[in-house]
Amino acid sequence: MSATxxxxxxxxxxxxxxLSLALLIFPISFILWYKIKxxxxxxxxxxxxxxxLSFVGFYLHFVFTLNNFFLTLAWLIVMTVVADxxxxxxxxxxxxxxxxxxxxxxIIGIMIPMSVFTLLVINSPALFEAKLVIPVTGMLLGNSLxxxxxxxxxxxxxxxxxxxxxMLTLAQGATFTEALRVYIADALKMALKPTTASMATIGLVxxxxxxxxxxxxxxxxxEAVKYQIGIMIAIFSATALTVLIGLKxxxxxxxxxxxxxxxSRFKN
Amino acid sequence: xxxxxxxLEIKDxxxxxxxxxxVDKFSLKLKEGEKLILTGHSGCGKSTIxxxxxxxxxxxxxxxxxxxxxxxxxxxxxLRHNFGYVSQAPFTGFGTAHxxxxxxxxFKANREKNCSLEKIHKLMKLxxxxxxxxxxxxxxxxxxxxxxxxxxxxxxxxxxFLLLDEPTAALDKxxxxxxxxxxxxxxxxxxxxITHDENSINNASQIINMTGGVKNVSN
Numbered sequence: 399m400s401a402t403x404x405x406x407x408x409x410x411x412x413x414x415x416x417l418s419l420a421l422l423i424f425p426i427s428f429i430l431w432y433k434i435k436x437x438x439x440x441x442x443x444x445x446x447x448x449x450x451l452s453f454v455g456f457y458l459h460f461v462f463t464l465n466n467f468f469l470t471l472a473w474l475i476v477m478t479v480v481a482d483x484x485x486x487x488x489x490x491x492x493x494x495x496x497x498x499x500x501x502x503x504x505i506i507g508i509m510i511p512m513s514v515f516t517l518l519v520i521n522s523p524a525l526f527e528a529k530l531v532i533p534v535t536g537m538l539l540g541n542s543l544x545x546x547x548x549x550x551x552x553x554x555x556x557x558x559x560x561x562x563x564x565m566l567t568l569a570q571g572a573t574f575t576e577a578l579r580v581y582i583a584d585a586l587k588m589a590l591k592p593t594t595a596s597m598a599t600i601g602l603v604x605x606x607x608x609x610x611x612x613x614x615x616x617x618x619x620x621e622a623v624k625y626q627i628g629i630m631i632a633i634f635s636a637t638a639l640t641v642l643i644g645l646k647x648x649x650x651x652x653x654x655x656x657x658x659x660x661x662s663r664f665k666n
Numbered sequence: 667x668x669x670x671x672x673x674l675e676i677k678d679x680x681x682x683x684x685x686x687x688x689v690d691k692f693s694l695k696l697k698e699g700e701k702l703i704l705t706g707h708s709g710c711g712k713s714t715i716x717x718x719x720x721x722x723x724x725x726x727x728x729x730x731x732x733x734x735x736x737x738x739x740x741x742x743x744x745l746r747h748n749f750g751y752v753s754q755a756p757f758t759g760f761g762t763a764h765x766x767x768x769x770x771x772x773f774k775a776n777r778e779k780n781c782s783l784e785k786i787h788k789l790m791k792l793x794x795x796x797x798x799x800x801x802x803x804x805x806x807x808x809x810x811x812x813x814x815x816x817x818x819x820x821x822x823x824x825x826x827f828l829l830l831d832e833p834t835a836a837l838d839k840x841x842x843x844x845x846x847x848x849x850x851x852x853x854x855x856x857x858x859x860i861t862h863d864e865n866s867i868n869n870a871s872q873i874i875n876m877t878g879g880v881k882n883v884s885n
Contacts, residue, residue: 565717565720565722566751566753569720570769571770572770656722
């Protein structure tokens with residue numbers, strides 16, 4: 399795959415970027431008109447998005463230019479730890495019991511597809527090429543983060559809701575693994591659903607981010623599609639790996655020796 | 667193994683939830699073939715005792731012996747195999763009634779057991795369940811049908827000790843009588859049954875009324 403030319407990329411002038419804010423008139427006016435109590439949250443979210451992305455833009459420019467192994471690694475660690483905390487927070491889990499299992503799940507589950515995609519598919523000479531590894535990890539992490547939130551929430555909520563059924567299964571002679579199997583399968587199914595749906599409609603309903611970015615950056619659609627197919631498979635693999643490893647390791651931190659869920663390990 | 671002849675012995679069992687005493691120094695002894703009725707108002711700890719026997723409830727103090735073996739967090743997995751359990755709440759999410767009945771036979775612990783369709787039909791007939799209900803989704807069954815399938819499912823496992831948490835609460839008079847007669851006829855079957863009707867087992871060897879923590883044991 400040839401290097402993409404930046405000459406054909408259309409640069410956005412800063413003043414013109416401000417014009418995009420005009421589009422906010424629609425959602426903001428709807429919020430005001432219907433008196434939805436989310437105006438502050440929405441405005442803060444928009445502001446955070448602008449500030450965070452601006453910071454990341456400048457920071458990544460710096461990181462890409464230096465292309466230093468340790469600086470790249472440090473940024474990857476920050477990304478993974480933020481994703482780890484975000485999953486725990488959204489699943490109402492207590493940090494001290496779950497930060498380690500989920501961090502391990504994210505590291506293993508991202509490293510494998512990321513290495514295959516960058517080293518074998520793209521055939522990059524180095525795994526830690528900053529401008530390759532950071533965006534790819536970001537995409538894998540972002541998708542894994544939401545899949546883990548869906549999967550872990552589904553698993554623990556179902557175990558709580560079906561406590562009687564779960565106890566009956568244990569009383570009928572099921573081992574711990576046998577009793578949890580159906581719940582793990584359901585959680586995995588739920589977690590993989592969005593990625594599966596997105597793969598089924600990709601290209602027809604949506605033009606995904608990576609492909610759009612490459613096309614806007616000057617790559618031919620055919621080349622952009624190759625990247626997109628590779629990344630979609632990597633995302634699907636990362637999602638499945640992180641969710642399953644995350645579930646298996648979280649289970650070790652959240653059940654009593656008698657097989658029942660230790661509810662004190664959760665915030666609610 | 668069974669040195670003192672008791673299949674189940676509970677000594678001064680105390681269970682607490684959030685610093686509230688649910689069961690206070692409860693004791694009982696049960697020999698093989700005996701039937702025990704546990705009664706008392708809702709919330710007096712009847713279900714807690716059954717769950718404690720199955721190792722589901724952390725015990726504050728006291729001891730439970732099953733076939734003279736002290737129940738612990740670790741051996742509860744093995745000791746659970748002694749019991750057939752009918753839980754209070756209707757089961758959900760098992761697919762069809764047939765799926766529900768067959769699920770336990772996929773577990774390693776029950777793989778050696780034989781569960782033929784003939785055996786299922788025989789038990790279903792006994793509890794006035796039509797064969798075509800087997801293909802019905804459990805969520806579509808009535809409360810009484812669910813409860814009878816729960817009983818059939820437990821009996822299919824052929825356990826010698828049944829723990830029954832209000833197994834007849836959703837049954838009509840006719841089916842309640844069928845179940846009560848079934849239990850009474852099985853002289854080698856040991857059972858603990860939670861019920862609000864003290865006369866539900868004709869030959870009950872013990873009746874314990876737990877209301878107010880008072881244990882009224884009669885033979």
